[in-house]
Amino acid sequence: xxxxxxxxxxxxxxxEQKKILIQEVYNLPYKKFVFEVPFDTNQSREIYxxxxxxxxxxxxxxxxxxxxxxxxxxxSKNDSDVIFFQKNRLYSDSLMEYWLLHIVFPIYFTLxxxxxxxxxxSVEIENRAVLFMGDSFAGKSTLTDYxxxxxxxxxxxxxxPTFYEEETFYCVxxxxxxxxxxxxxDLGIKAKNVSQGxxxxxxxxxxxxxxxxxxxxxxxxxxxKKFECLRYATEMDIxxxxxxxxxxxxxxANTLHIYEINVPRKLERxxxxxxxxxxxxxxxxx
Amino acid sequence: xxxxxxxxxxxTVLMQEVDxxxxxxxxxxxxxxxxxxxxxxxxxxxxEEPNLSLALSELENHFDVSKxxxxxxxxxxxxxxxxKKLLLER
Numbered sequence: 530x531x532x533x534x535x536x537x538x539x540x541x542x543x544x545e546q547k548k549i550l551i552q553e554v555y556n557l558p559y560k561k562f563v564f565e566v567p568f569d570t571n572q573s574r575e576i577y578x579x580x581x582x583x584x585x586x587x588x589x590x591x592x593x594x595x596x597x598x599x600x601x602x603x604x605s606k607n608d609s610d611v612i613f614f615q616k617n618r619l620y621s622d623s624l625m626e627y628w629l630l631h632i633v634f635p636i637y638f639t640l641x642x643x644x645x646x647x648x649x650x651s652v653e654i655e656n657r658a659v660l661f662m663g664d665s666f667a668g669k670s671t672l673t674d675y676x677x678x679x680x681x682x683x684x685x686x687x688x689x690p691t692f693y694e695e696e697t698f699y700c701v702x703x704x705x706x707x708x709x710x711x712x713x714x715d716l717g718i719k720a721k722n723v724s725q726g727x728x729x730x731x732x733x734x735x736x737x738x739x740x741x742x743x744x745x746x747x748x749x750x751x752x753x754k755k756f757e758c759l760r761y762a763t764e765m766d767i768x769x770x771x772x773x774x775x776x777x778x779x780x781x782a783n784t785l786h787i788y789e790i791n792v793p794r795k796l797e798r799x800x801x802x803x804x805x806x807x808x809x810x811x812x813x814x815x
Numbered sequence: 816x817x818x819x820x821x822x823x824x825x826x827t828v829l830m831q832e833v834d835x836x837x838x839x840x841x842x843x844x845x846x847x848x849x850x851x852x853x854x855x856x857x858x859x860x861x862x863e864e865p866n867l868s869l870a871l872s873e874l875e876n877h878f879d880v881s882k883x884x885x886x887x888x889x890x891x892x893x894x895x896x897x898x899k900k901l902l903l904e905r
Contacts, residue, residue, distance in 0.1 A: 751834045752833055752834045752836040753833065753836050756836075760847070775842070776831060783832075783834065
């Protein structure tokens, strides 16, 4: 007997909600998926993307497996609305959901060339998505959380599905969880106020942590550095569609504005950062 | 490499511009490079004219410097790209 999950996705470009069936199986064809690309260790787990051949020079990957070692293995095809999974020794429903939301859906939508994923926090300000990027520990989730507390809808806590349509870059909400803390394999807190449908992408802020007493300031980033910010923030850079993805990221760089904001390393000063961003986005910079 | 050589820009190297700066991405190594305005002009010309001596003649029409100096700059440019595996001597 199989378990079925009819997963309600927020990944909807259109009004109709996309439905993907998540189905348990017991006989994944492991032996045929001989080629594997290890990802960096994530949440202290070994994780792999697997295929029947070396897909690193390929334009597309039609069938794939994603394995979280000893926990769960997922399998899907590009033309399918079903993602299969097989439980492994350390399986639990919550672990399956965590990996599904954080990695498997982004892989699925990247390989089907539906979305380009950015690693960023994002909230809605005046009907646009404003993005917070930066290095690890730059404070993306902390700032996103601060905006949520000021009643701005959540777009995403860390992975943003983006797409280009009618000469505009848009994004959609991926899942409603946010995690203003570090805890392994934890989905986080479910936000009550979440953006709905597609949103045009507004300003992007690159968070630059500075000394506690430094000034909050904003300056625009241009050229190669701008490209480097977006490349750094690229999620699911998994070999396929390389040319298309390079064109996408450079178009994104040529269309949107990226600003570096100095963020003092002091929680009590987040209000200043918040005010500076809101004022900056309202001064015709969106 | 000499001025009598012909080069081939690899099709695994992609080029795009961001805010007027040229960015090259080697899709094999995933490394990227930026070119300034003159480098961009050299690169675009080599895409059209891979024969270095013919490329040099074309460049002479655009720069007010001696042919020797231009040749030195062009050879230095192609050697750098070759070193980075962005082009091959044909």
